[in-house]
Structures are given as structure tokens and as C-alpha cells.
Amino acid sequence: MSNLNNMRNIGISAHIDSGKTTLTERILYYCKKIHAIHEVRGKDGVGATMDSMELEKERGITIASAATNVTWKDHEINIIDTPGHVDFTIEVERSLRVLDGAILVLCSVGGVQSQSITVDRQMKRYNVPRIAFINKCDRTGANPYRVKDQLIEKLGLNAVMMQVPIGLEDKLEGVIDLVEMQAIYFDAGEDGLQPRYAEIPAELVDEANEKREELLDAISLVDDDLMEAMLEENVTVDLINSAVRKATIGLKLCPVYLGSAYKNKGIPALMDAVNAFLPDPTEVENKALDLDNDEQEIVLPSDETLKPVVLAFKLEDGQYGQLTYIRVYQGKIRKGDELYNTRSRKKFKIGRLIRMHSNEMEDLQECGCGEIAALFGVDCASGDTFCHPDLNYSMTSMFVPTPVISLSIEPVDKKAADNMAKALNRFTKEDPTFRTYVDPESNQTIIQGMGELHLEVYVERMKREYKAEVVIGKPEVAYREAISQRAEFNYTHKKQTGGSGQYARVAGYIEPIAASAEGEDQKDYEFIDQIKGGAIPTEYIPSCDKGFQLAMKKGTQIGFPVVNISACVNDGAWHPVDSSDMAFQTAALAAFREAYERAKPVILEPIMKVEVTGPTEFQGNIFGSINQRRGMIVSSSEEGVSCIVEAEVPLSEMFGYSTVLRSLTQGKAEFTMEIAKYGRVPQSVATELKEKYAKKRAEENK
Amino acid sequence: MEIQELTKISPLRVFEESIGGGLGRGNLGVLVSRHGVGKTACLVHLATDKLFRGQHVIHVSFSGNVEHVINWYKDVFQEVSDKRHLDKSENVYDEILSNRVVMNFSQDMVSIDKVLSSLETLINAGSFKADAILFDGYKLTTANIEDVQKIKDFAAKLNVEVWFSVSPVREDVKYDEYGVPETVTPYLKVVDVLVGLKMNKEGDKVRMTLVKEHDKIADKPLEVCLDPKTMLISR
Numbered sequence: 001m002s003n004l005n006n007m008r009n010i011g012i013s014a015h016i017d018s019g020k021t022t023l024t025e026r027i028l029y030y031c032k033k034i035h036a037i038h039e040v041r042g043k044d045g046v047g048a049t050m051d052s053m054e055l056e057k058e059r060g061i062t063i064a065s066a067a068t069n070v071t072w073k074d075h076e077i078n079i080i081d082t083p084g085h086v087d088f089t090i091e092v093e094r095s096l097r098v099l100d101g102a103i104l105v106l107c108s109v110g111g112v113q114s115q116s117i118t119v120d121r122q123m124k125r126y127n128v129p130r131i132a133f134i135n136k137c138d139r140t141g142a143n144p145y146r147v148k149d150q151l152i153e154k155l156g157l158n159a160v161m162m163q164v165p166i167g168l169e170d171k172l173e174g175v176i177d178l179v180e181m182q183a184i185y186f187d188a189g190e191d192g193l194q195p196r197y198a199e200i201p202a203e204l205v206d207e208a209n210e211k212r213e214e215l216l217d218a219i220s221l222v223d224d225d226l227m228e229a230m231l232e233e234n235v236t237v238d239l240i241n242s243a244v245r246k247a248t249i250g251l252k253l254c255p256v257y258l259g260s261a262y263k264n265k266g267i268p269a270l271m272d273a274v275n276a277f278l279p280d281p282t283e284v285e286n287k288a289l290d291l292d293n294d295e296q297e298i299v300l301p302s303d304e305t306l307k308p309v310v311l312a313f314k315l316e317d318g319q320y321g322q323l324t325y326i327r328v329y330q331g332k333i334r335k336g337d338e339l340y341n342t343r344s345r346k347k348f349k350i351g352r353l354i355r356m357h358s359n360e361m362e363d364l365q366e367c368g369c370g371e372i373a374a375l376f377g378v379d380c381a382s383g384d385t386f387c388h389p390d391l392n393y394s395m396t397s398m399f400v401p402t403p404v405i406s407l408s409i410e411p412v413d414k415k416a417a418d419n420m421a422k423a424l425n426r427f428t429k430e431d432p433t434f435r436t437y438v439d440p441e442s443n444q445t446i447i448q449g450m451g452e453l454h455l456e457v458y459v460e461r462m463k464r465e466y467k468a469e470v471v472i473g474k475p476e477v478a479y480r481e482a483i484s485q486r487a488e489f490n491y492t493h494k495k496q497t498g499g500s501g502q503y504a505r506v507a508g509y510i511e512p513i514a515a516s517a518e519g520e521d522q523k524d525y526e527f528i529d530q531i532k533g534g535a536i537p538t539e540y541i542p543s544c545d546k547g548f549q550l551a552m553k554k555g556t557q558i559g560f561p562v563v564n565i566s567a568c569v570n571d572g573a574w575h576p577v578d579s580s581d582m583a584f585q586t587a588a589l590a591a592f593r594e595a596y597e598r599a600k601p602v603i604l605e606p607i608m609k610v611e612v613t614g615p616t617e618f619q620g621n622i623f624g625s626i627n628q629r630r631g632m633i634v635s636s637s638e639e640g641v642s643c644i645v646e647a648e649v650p651l652s653e654m655f656g657y658s659t660v661l662r663s664l665t666q667g668k669a670e671f672t673m674e675i676a677k678y679g680r681v682p683q684s685v686a687t688e689l690k691e692k693y694a695k696k697r698a699e700e701n702k
Numbered sequence: 703m704e705i706q707e708l709t710k711i712s713p714l715r716v717f718e719e720s721i722g723g724g725l726g727r728g729n730l731g732v733l734v735s736r737h738g739v740g741k742t743a744c745l746v747h748l749a750t751d752k753l754f755r756g757q758h759v760i761h762v763s764f765s766g767n768v769e770h771v772i773n774w775y776k777d778v779f780q781e782v783s784d785k786r787h788l789d790k791s792e793n794v795y796d797e798i799l800s801n802r803v804v805m806n807f808s809q810d811m812v813s814i815d816k817v818l819s820s821l822e823t824l825i826n827a828g829s830f831k832a833d834a835i836l837f838d839g840y841k842l843t844t845a846n847i848e849d850v851q852k853i854k855d856f857a858a859k860l861n862v863e864v865w866f867s868v869s870p871v872r873e874d875v876k877y878d879e880y881g882v883p884e885t886v887t888p889y890l891k892v893v894d895v896l897v898g899l900k901m902n903k904e905g906d907k908v909r910m911t912l913v914k915e916h917d918k919i920a921d922k923p924l925e926v927c928l929d930p931k932t933m934l935i936s937r
Contacts, residue, residue, distance in 0.1 A: 153767050153769075154767070154769065616816070616820070619820060619823050619824075619827075620823040620826070620827035620828075621827070623823060623824055623827045623828030623830075624827040624828065624829075626828070627827075627828050627829050627830075632799070632800040633803045633824070633828055633830065634768075634772070634799075634803070634804065635768040635771075635772070635803065635804035635805065635806060636803065636804070636805045636806065636820070636824065637768060637805070637806035637807070638805075638806070638807045638808070638812050638816070638817075638820060639807075639808050639812070643820075646768070679796070
């Protein structure tokens with residue numbers, strides 16, 4: 001790959017069932033990567049090429065993002081197909097980190113749905129330029145204009161229609177390109193699916209002219225050159241294209257395309273847009289931190305002559321062994337080259353270098369700037385940076401959300417136990433949102449993740465891929481504890497049992513950390529040292545800090561971590577012989593516990609933002625089901641026959657909701673949820689939780 | 703400041719006094735003006751005041767964007783709580799939020815019967831004991847008199863207060879000196895309280911005039927007006 005200008009790294013992401021995988025499948029077909037189209041839920045049982053995991057094919061959902069690369073009109077395009085379900089959000093985050101641009105797929109009927117909002121927020125976080133594709137224009141009730149308005153209203157994107165549809169719903173025939181001012185039908189070629197360019201149908205000429213005006217107005221607002229050309233009345237196609245490209249890459253514009261992936265309409269035009277308007281690797285600024293120079297930010301130019309910097313963004317332990325997906329940001333890597341892992345500080349040699357196409361692969365000799373490839377048998381964690389041994393850079397870390405739900409698992413026999421350990425080891429390496437630990441009190445293995453489906457999928461994979469049969473417990477929510485007011489402490493730890501004793505006194509206060517401004521992450525813990533005059537010697541101050549942190553790992557109410565606490569020591573006492581690091585840690589821990597009781601502790605639980613979509617006739621049932629779950633209805637929108645109910649519901653009440661909702665609405669409603677915040681557990685529930693915890697502890701101490 | 707005190711000294715008390723002690727359950731109140739004078743803010747202020755007093759409120763919007771409405775509430779709350787230095791404002795906000803539901807309809811696609819039945823569903827199936835319902839941006843002038851009567855009957859049946867904000871749709875509507883458009887006249891007999899909003903000549907205040915108060919036709923200026931900066935009701 002010598003010409004970087006002809007390269008695109010793009011992702012495709014959207015709400016569940018907007019047809020991402022179907023779209024990817026069609027792109028592969030049009031780019032001649034595959035020769036027959038298999039449907040996601042096709043009757044031929046083959047399943048979509050990108051959904052290579054057995055489980056994915058069975059459920060018709062995408063779990064792991066797959067990477068593939070295609071060629072479209074001399075442009076090499078790396079595509080990452082990402083899962084739509086929010087439980088697998090880490091997959092989306094990871095792929096966004098390495099992408100230069102994205103296609104945001106929307107359903108022409110459903111419009112901007114909750115997950116589209118999540119995905120868009122993620123794209124904004126990584127400054128990913130995007131074009132929108134309004135899919136399913138063949139569906140009854142399709143209204144692309146409404147979807148475009150929603151893009152503007154709900155996502156705040158400067159969305160402009162680049163096309164208008166020729167017919168809608170079952171009469172969808174093609175689209176009109178508003179830049180070239182021509183109609184495109186998709187019925188040419190041997191397979192009858194290739195684009196055919198024609199005159200705009202007479203009845204649509206006026207509409208097309210009007211929409212073109214709108215398009216030009218919108219672009220000219222963000223591009224002065226075009227504005228000038230419009231005033232001088234010499235607008236050319238090239239000028240429009242270059243203006244759109246500039247504005248799209250500058251995140252000032254979101255061009256909107258239309259079609260129906262399922263009906264093979266609009267894909268070639270969309271691919272042209274990817275080539276024309278999404279950035280090539282040189283147009284995106286990537287930054288790394290120089291670990292040798294106080295983590296100073298360094299811009300990585302996409303230059304192949306420089307020393308290589310590579311990011312490992314995803315691990316996969318597949319049938320061929322451990323596979324590490326990488327993206328090269330600077331320089332070029334060759335088979336046999338030596339690289340340095342800046343996290344583990346280990347050097348390694350590149351063994352096999354390959355390019356993955358879903359689950360088939362292709363060997364490579366070298367891999368240049370901007371390319372996405374995979375390495376074999378490299379021991380690393382996802383998010384590691386590899387660079388030339390002379391450099392010591394780290395790419396900024398990726399945002400990893402904390403798990404909200406946990407589940408106890410128990411292997412059925414000895415063999416299953418071994419296999420389970422192997423499986424867990426691999427899954428935790430692959431997916432940082434999936435965690436596991438052994439509860440020291442109950443001796444059970446606990447797995448933690450982002451949602452019921454997330455854990456369910458891993459349990460299922462354990463069974464299928466590792467033959468590890470496990471019995472699962474009831475899912476449990478990751479509660480947290482916090483305090484609601486300030487409390488002082490003054491604790492003396494004294495022990496005299498022959499030899500040197502233990503002595504430490506710490507005094508100070510704990511108080512809740514005030515909520516930070518919106519959008520900022522709140523700090524979980526803060527240590528303030530206000531010791532004056534050496535009341536506690538400097539060497540023991542970190543011991544106090546440690547003691548507090550130890551105490552916060554497990555609250556006294558229900559045994560969950562304590563958060564949002566600012567702990568301050570302002571006085572104390574010590575003894576030249578009997579004081580030690582240990583003594584101060586113990587004193588701080590006990591002091592914390594003592595003050596904690598007086599600081600009016602509360603229990604926090606994850607509150608989910610739930611969005612239920614269904615026919616209005618079931619609105620009552622939907623309201624009722626939310627109400628029964630301690631839910632708070634935030635809003636309800638109705639349009640024609642369908643309604644969208646948005647609510648905030650505690651996660652602990654959402655277990656099994658999909659089954660309940662299905663039976664309440666004859667299977668016609670669906671819901672999505674994602675974590676909104678941590679909120680206080682009401683008194684009655686808190687009492688219940690505390691009793692349960694006390695009982696559990698009593699049993700363990702028997 | 704505590705929340706009880708805050709509601710006691712609120713300019714809304716003055717407003718209520720001047721409309722005969724409040725709108726009252728089962729009644730219909732209307733705020734009317736040209737576009738962009740501040741009806742939505744005014745309506746949200748009315749709702750926020752009710753929320754502060756522990757009442758349940760349904761906000762019905764026809765704008766198509768729930769987010770906007772929610773932001774209005776956030777802003778108005780912020781404005782009120784900052785001005786009066788409300789204690790533990792975040793907790794208060796979280797608490798009152800659970801007493802508010804935003805319902806959004808597209809007026810062109812959903813009939814008033816459907817709107818009312820959805821409201822009733824929310825109140826009954828959703829166990830949401832609404833005390834007041836606010837219709838923001840309802841195109842009263844495209845709705846007919848029967849529709850308005852239906853809403854009034856609904857208010858009486860469920861024993862709730864109903865407030866409206868109304869802007870005329872047509873461009874050629876004539877406004878009287880209180881900012882009340884002539885197109886509202888036919889509805890006067892079903893409306894219990896009608897308040898007109900109009901920017902004064904200096905442009906530094908929005909004058910509020912009580913046009914009708916329960917059974918009396920009045921045209922007295924209210925002792926409150928809208929602060930043009932925050933669009934909130936103030937003295």
C-alpha cells in the first residue's frame with residue numbers, strides 16, 4: 001500500500017436490527033469479495049459471512065466485531081462491522097478508536113433510536129467523521145426526511161440529504177443524486193443489481209431542484225468557497241464535492257444517503273461516498289503520549305519512513321491461536337521486525353502477519369501506515385501500544401466502562417472446572433468489560449459484565465467452545481455504597497503484646513465528593529493531607545491513604561465498594577518505636593469504618609435508561625410494567641400507531657424483562673437499555689439488602 | 703433556603719392570587735401570545751412550581767423533541783434554585799423529576815381522543831397521579847371547539863388542572879392590546895382563565911394581562927410579568 005490517499009478505515013455502527021450486518025454483506029458482494037449473498041437470518045442456513053461465530057448465526061446478532069477489507073474503485077477499504085447491542089458496547093468503542101470514519105446506519109422507520117444516540121456519542125468522543133445511511137427505505141412507513149430531521153434535532157448533526165428517493169416503501173426504485181443531478185437505478189449488469197444512471201424522472205425534477213438548493217445552502221454555511229461560487233453562480237460538481245469532503249472531515253457536516261441493503265438499493269452510491277467524503281489515514285490527526293518525556297502529546301504523521309507505532313485494539317483467541325488485531329499509525333512493519341510493548345516493556349519479534357476477512361485469513365509480508373492487520377501469538381492485552389524499540393510511546397487509553405451486573409457460576413465437575421478456567425482466562429483478555437474473580441467469602445466464581453445478554457453469551461460460549469458446563473446463579477447487580485454527609489474521626493490504634501507494639505492515632509474527616517459538572521467523570525476517591533507540624537510523620541501518610549482505600553473496597557452495609565469519598569487527615573500521633581506502616585493502615589481503616597457509620601451511608605444502584613418501542617394499543621401494559629419495576633417514566637412519544645416510552649428503571653428490576661415484555665405485548669414491543677447513572681436505593685429496598693447481607697455473613701461465620 | 707420557603711415567596715403565589723386563588727382542578731387555563739414571547743418558559747415555570755410543592759405533572763408537547771422539553775425543565779430549575787440558593791438542589795431535582803412525565807405527540811397524526819386516552823392510560827395503568835396537565839404548543843386554533851370541550855370534560859373527569867399555551871398558526875391574525883389574538887374568542891366560553899402575554903413598548907418586560915378569570919371577563923394587568931432574560935414569572 002503505497003498510496004494512502006486511496007485507503008479508508010471505516011466502521012459501520014447503528015441501533016440493533018438497523019441492518020448493519022446486511023449492509024456489510026452487500027458491500028462485500030458489490031466489492032466482489034463474496035460471490036453470493038447470504039442473509040443474516042436466511043433460510044439457506046449459511047448466515048451472513050461476517051457473523052462467523054456459531055452463536056451469532058443462531059441468534060441473528062453480531063457479537064464480536066469482525067474486520068474485513070475490500071476494494072472499491074481503486075480504494076482499499078478496511079471495514080469493521082460492529083455489534084449493535086449495548087451490552088457489547090466495548091466492541092464498538094474499540095473499533096471507533098482505530099477508525100478514521102464511519103457509516104451511521106439508521107432505519108427509515110425507526111429513525112434515531114437510543115442506540116444511535118449512544119453510538120453517536122461514542123463517535124463524537126473519538127472525533128470520527130461520519131456519513132449517514134438511511135436503510136430499509138423499502139419498509140412500510142419509511143420516511144427518510146423525518147430521519148434526517150431527527151439527526152439534526154436529536155444528535156445535533158448538520159445532516160444534509162445528498163439524495164432523494166425515487167419512490168418509497170414497496171415502490172422504491174432508486175435514488176436521485178443531488179450533486180450530479182441524475183437518477184440512479186440498481187438493475188443493470190449481469191446480476192441485475194448494478195447501478196444504471198439515467199435522467200431524473202420528469203415528475204421529480206422540481207423536487208430534486210428544491211432539495212439541491214437546500215443542500216447547497218447547508219454546505220455553503222460551512223464553506224466559504226462554495227458560498228462565493230454560489231454568489232457568482234458558477235457552482236461546479238467538483239466544488240461541491242470538495243466542500244462536502246472538507247466539511248465532513250471537519251465534523252461540520254453529515255451527508256445523508258438512502259437505500260435498502262436488503263433490496264440491494266443504494267449500496268454503490270454509498271461506497272462512492274465513502275471514497276469521496278471519508279478521510280484517508282493522513283487526514284486524521286492521531287496522537288500518542290511520549291512516556292520518556294512526561295507523557296507529552298505527540299502527533300503521529302502517517303509516514304511510512306518513520307519508526308513504527310502500532311496499537312493492539314483487540315484480542316481474539318480463535319481456532320488458530322491468539323490473534324491480535326493491530327492498526328499501524330506510523331511507519332511500516334515487516335515480518336521479522338522487532339517491536340517493543342510499552343506497557344509490559346517487553347520486546348518481541350513479529351512472527352506471522354495476516355489480514356483477516358471474517359474467519360478466513362491471508363498472509364502478509366508487511367503492513368504499512370493506516371492499515372489494519374493481525375499478529376499471531378503475541379502476548380499482550382488489548383489497548384497495548386507496540387513501537388520501534390527506540391521509541392517509548394503510548395496511544396491514549398481507550399475508555400472502558402465498569403461492569404454493572406454479576407453472576408455466580410459453578411462448574412458441574414472437575415473437567416468442566418479446568419475448561420472454565422481456560423475459557424475465563426481467554427475471555428477476560430479479549431474483553432476488558434468482562435471480569436471474573438473468586439469471592440473469598442462464598443468461594444464462588446463470579447463473572448461480571450455489562451448486561452444479562454453479555455454474560456449469557458459468555459456462558460453459552462463456555463459451553464460450546466470449551467465444553468465447560470456451568471450452573472449459573474441469580475444475576476446480581478453491582479451496588480455501591482456512599483455517604484451522604486461529613487463525619488469526623490479520631491481513632492487511636494494501640495496494641496501491646498510483647499515485643500514492639502502497634503501505635504497510631506489518626507484524626508480528620510470524610511465527606512462526599514460533590515457532583516461534578518455534567519459530562520465529567522466523578523472521582524471515586526480523594527485523599528487530602530492536612531497534617532501540620534509532623535503530627536504524623538511523612539512516611540506514614542501514604543499508609544493512611546492505603547488504609548482508607550482498603551476500607552472503601554468493602555462497605556459495611558452490604559459489602560459493596562464505597563465511592564465518592566474525600567478523606568482528609570489533619571491530626572494524629574505516633575510513637576518512635578511502636579508506630580509502623582501497618583499500624584497506621586489499621587488505624588486509618590478503623591477510623592474510616594467508625595466515621596462511615598455516622599456519615600449516613602446510603603446504597604447506590606445502577607439505574608438504566610430504558611427505551612421501549614411498541615404499538616400504542618399496548619401503551620398501558622408498557623406503562624404498567626415499568627411502574628411495577630420501581631421505574632420512572634420520563635417521556636412517551638407517539639407517532640401514528642407506534643409509541644416510544646423512555647424510562648429510568650433500576651437494573652435489579654430489569655432481569656427477565658424481555659420475556660415479560662414479550663408476553664405483555666404479543667411480542668410486538670422491544671426494548672433497549674443502557675446505564676444512565678447510579679441512584680439511591682429506596683429505604684425499603686435498602687433494608688431488605690442489608691438483612692440479606694447480614695444473613696449471608698452470619699451463615700459464612702458459622 | 704428550604705424548599706417550603708422557596709415556594710412561599712415565589713412570585714407564582716402572586717400570580718395565583720390574581721387569578722382568584724389559582725386555576726383549580728377541573729378547569730382550563732390558557733396562556734396566549736405571539737410566537738417567541740415566552741409561553742413555554744412560563745408554562746414550565748408553572749409546572750416546576752407545582753413539582754416543588756410535591757404535585758405530579760404531565761407535560762404534553764407537540765414539538766417532536768422530548769429532549770428540548772427536558773432541557774427547559776433543567777434550565778428553569780437551575781434558574782430558580784440558583785436565585786434562591788436552594789439546599790441540596792441536586793437531590794431535590796432528582797426527587798421532583800420522578801413526578802414529571804413528558805408526553806410527546808405529533809398533532810397532525812394523533813387525534814385529541816388518542817391524546818386523552820394516552821393520558822388516561824398513563825394515569826391509570828402507569829399509576830401516575832397527575833395533579834396538573836400542561837399542553838405546550840397545542841394548535842388550539844386548528845382544533846375545533848368540540849376538541850377543547852373534550853379536554854375540559856377530561857379535566858373535570860380526572861380532577862386535574864389543565865394549562866395550555868397557544869400561539870396562532872396563521873400569519874394574518876390580529877392581536878388586541880393585551881396580545882390576545884382574535885381567533886381565541888370562540889373558545890372563551892370553555893376557557894376558565896385566559897392570560898395574554900405581550901412585550902411592552904420598551905422591550906424590557908413581558909406584560910401579563912388577565913383577560914378572563916373564571917366567570918368574570920376582566921382586563922386587568924397582573925402584578926407579575928415575565929423577566930425577559932430568563933422568561934420566568936417575576937414581580
